[in-house]
Amino acid sequence: EDKVVQSPLSLVVHEGDTVTLNCSYEVTNFRSLLWYKQEKKAPTFLFMLTSSGIEKKSGRLSSILDKKELFSILNITATQTGDSAVYLCAVEYNNNDMRFGAGTRLTVKP
Amino acid sequence: DVKVTQSSRYLVKRTGEKVFLECVQDMDHENMFWYRQDPGLGLRLIYFSYDVKMKEKGDIPEGYSVSREKKERFSLILESASTNQTSMYLCASRLPGYGHEQYFGPGTRLTVT
Numbered sequence: 001e002d003k004v005v006q007s008p009l010s011l012v013v014h015e016g017d018t019v020t021l022n023c024s025y026e027v028t029n030f031r032s033l034l035w036y037k038q039e040k041k042a043p044t045f046l047f048m049l050t051s052s053g054i055e056k057k058s059g060r061l062s063s064i065l066d067k068k069e070l071f072s073i074l075n076i077t078a079t080q081t082g083d084s085a086v087y088l089c090a091v092e093y094n095n096n097d098m099r100f101g102a103g104t105r106l107t108v109k110p
Numbered sequence: 111d112v113k114v115t116q117s118s119r120y121l122v123k124r125t126g127e128k129v130f131l132e133c134v135q136d137m138d139h140e141n142m143f144w145y146r147q148d149p150g151l152g153l154r155l156i157y158f159s160y161d162v163k164m165k166e167k168g169d170i171p172e173g174y175s176v177s178r179e180k181k182e183r184f185s186l187i188l189e190s191a192s193t194n195q196t197s198m199y200l201c202a203s204r205l206p207g208y209g210h211e212q213y214f215g216p217g218t219r220l221t222v223t
Contacts (some may be wrong), residue, residue, distance in 0.1 A: 004152075006152075009150065017216070031209065032208060032209055034211055035212075042200070042214035042216045043200075044214075045212075045213075048209070048211060050209070090153075090212075096208065099155075102150055102151055103152050105142040
């Protein structure tokens with residue numbers, strides 16, 4: 001069965017900490033892996049990863065994909081309270097299928 | 111600026127009522143999706159549509175139907191609402207094929223009493 005598993009499910013840190021969120025997957029015909037950030041509204045797109053070992057970076061956020069071990073990580077350095085959100089991982093596979101993980105709820109305390 | 115809008119942010123309905131959730135996108139996307147989001151379960155796909163008048167069942171279609179009469183509009187219908195359909199409903203759209211991110215609406219929080 002196709003599945004996407006995120007860990008941890010929730011995380012509480014203090015401002016300035018660095019966090020690593022994990023997303024592992026088992027799907028047929030992998031196409032891409034996407035990360036979204038969801039605050040109290042619509043998820044917003046962060047990154048799309050298709051190739052192993054190539055880091056995508058945007059400010060304090062970065063992500064990398066390992067297609068051999070079937071996982072991706074999302075790193076956030078020097079966390080701020082505005083980083084508090086649910087982070088969603090989604091995997092595209094087959095021709096047009098997409099599956100989401102349960103999400104990681106990150107809380108950053110001042 | 112791309113936009114996906116949903117007809118209501120909050121909705122309260124009674125058990126047995128017929129419920130319509132509307133989603134409109136202005137990006138001329140062929141693909142549109144309806145998800146429900148529940149704590150600990152993430153986003154689960156209810157139905158999706160590749161084009162006008164086309165629909166495909168997702169992972170949890172039971173108790174739901176959809177309608178796509180125009181490219182920009184995708185409606186989710188709860189024929190007879192039940193309390194276990196209390197949830198956050200998210201609509202999304204994207205270009206066809208893979209390698210494109212989905213654009214999400216703000217969500218509708220539906221409570222069925």
